[in-house]
Amino acid sequence: AQTVTQSQPEMSVQEAETVTLSCTYDTSENNYYLFWYKQPPSRQMILVIRQEAYKQQNATENRFSVNFQKAAKSFSLKISDSQLGDTAMYFCAFLSGGGADGLTFGKGTHLIIQP
Amino acid sequence: DTGVSQDPRHKITKRGQNVTFRCDPISEHNRLYWYRQTLGQGPEFLTYFQNEAQLEKSRLLSDRFSAERPKGSFSTLEIQRTEQGDSAMYLCASSLVKGSPGTQYFGPGTRLLVL
Numbered sequence: 001a002q003t004v005t006q007s008q009p010e011m012s013v014q015e016a017e018t019v020t021l022s023c024t025y026d027t028s029e030n031n032y033y034l035f036w037y038k039q040p041p042s043r044q045m046i047l048v049i050r051q052e053a054y055k056q057q058n059a060t061e062n063r064f065s066v067n068f069q070k071a072a073k074s075f076s077l078k079i080s081d082s083q084l085g086d087t088a089m090y091f092c093a094f095l096s097g098g099g100a101d102g103l104t105f106g107k108g109t110h111l112i113i114q115p
Numbered sequence: 116d117t118g119v120s121q122d123p124r125h126k127i128t129k130r131g132q133n134v135t136f137r138c139d140p141i142s143e144h145n146r147l148y149w150y151r152q153t154l155g156q157g158p159e160f161l162t163y164f165q166n167e168a169q170l171e172k173s174r175l176l177s178d179r180f181s182a183e184r185p186k187g188s189f190s191t192l193e194i195q196r197t198e199q200g201d202s203a204m205y206l207c208a209s210s211l212v213k214g215s216p217g218t219q220y221f222g223p224g225t226r227l228l229v230l
Contacts, residue, residue: 004157033216045158045206045221091157095216101171102148102160103208103219 002027002094006106013082014114020067021077021109023092031097034068034075039108040088048090051075053097079111087113117141119222121207127228128197135193136225140209147190148219149182150206158206164190165212197229 003026013019025034036048051059051068058066063083067076079086089110093103120139128134140147146165150158161180162172167187175181179197184190194201204224210217 035218037221044223045208047218047220050218093157097216102150102163102174103158104160105157107155108157 002029002032002096002104004092004094004104004106006092006109008109009107010110010112012112012114015082015084017082018078018080019082019111021079021090021092021111023075023077023106025073025075025092025094025104027073027094027096029097033095033097034066035093035095035103036064036066036075036077037091037093037105038086038088039091040085045091049077082113084113084115087111119207119209119220121205121222121225123225124223125226125228127230129230130197130199132197133193133195134197134227135191136205136207136227137189137191138207138209138222139189140207141211141220144209144211144217144220145187146210146212146217146219147184148208148210149190149192150208151176152204152206152224154203161192194227197227199229202227202229 005024032053034051039045049061063080089108091108092106122137148163149161152158164184179195182192206224207222208219210219
């Protein structure tokens, strides 16, 4: 079974700073997908970024980028020029390559952007 | 293109009662997932459907939990003889799978409180 570990329960940074959220995972599979989801307070889960394990290039989406280290089984999220609206719970998630299963989530990191 | 919708958004019930939640996926999405999220945790996968077929149900928490997707469109999750430990947020997600696993899009969730 896969496991996902997020070692930072809470982080706080000033607006406009850059912040990196860490995620490690454990799997014996070679083909899989990794995701970062954002869950604002009392609002629904939304996708931030997706990475296919077979792609060496790190995914980027505007201010969001990942550092995917397959050998180390590490998948960190970098948020540049952080904004107040980035305040949320951030969840790292793993999906088996065949997709014949649900997402395995970490416990989340509560990110607070201070004005 | 409307997103995933869930009904009701909130449910308060007494221990021992049965409850049923509904999920309407994004139109044409062929996979539908159910998750449970307890306070301070990431979502926990329960079951999923591809079209009307339930392909994974071993993760359902007990035999009191059941799910259906009779026509391959909306789905229902039923909990029989509710217990206080069932209090949680129940999330639904859907995806379009064409060859490779699609990204899962989440609904707003149904928050259940069992008194």
